[in-house]
Amino acid sequence: QVQLVQSGAEVKKPGASVKVSCKASGYTFTASAIHWVRQAPGQRLEWMGWVNTANGNTKYSWRFQGRVTFTRDTSASTAYMDLSSLSSEDTAVYYCAKEGFPGAGLDYWGQGILVTVSS
């Protein structure tokens, strides 16, 4: 069965960076893009961008442009999200999600990980 398993919770200080992983199984990793979505406590879902797992091309939401980097390791079927210059406003649950096919929605999601930014 399709699964996306994310790394564990993180606590970071303001100004630091965080790297989150998302390991995929149960399907061909390079056949579907991986999107990243975050949700601050009690707030709405916020789309961050996506990575083409076949060729590594990326698209970032303008909100995170310059501060976020998506990469992937096809040999490990794992996608990564690196967010820098953290502030308290980045405290949120970060999800990875697999795209069904272009435009068809995000059909499988990781369990989400809480990133807490606190001094």
Added chain:
Amino acid sequence: QSALTQPPSASGSPGQSVTISCTGTSSDVGGYKYVSWYQQHPGKAPKLMIYEVNKRPSGVPDRFSGSKSGNTASLTVSGLQAEDEADYYCSSYVGSDNYVFGLGTRVTVL
């Protein structure tokens, strides 16, 4: 790109229907067929309920249906059940490989 507009809350009694709207512009909801809906229970990851405006993924009950008129998409839940109580989010393609989510709607089963 601003978040799509959804009512903060909606409610209905068991067995009734509830419809949630998702309003955007001609640059997002009105301009593309790529509107999706997600259900999220507290503390859980979102679940895809509708994609491409009105298509249901395998395993989603046919009580859930989607539609679109102009710049507004809608999700209707018919025959409300207790387990339908959750937050619902719409999402739309906005061009140039970008997407946006709605503000979210909390559905309460009375």
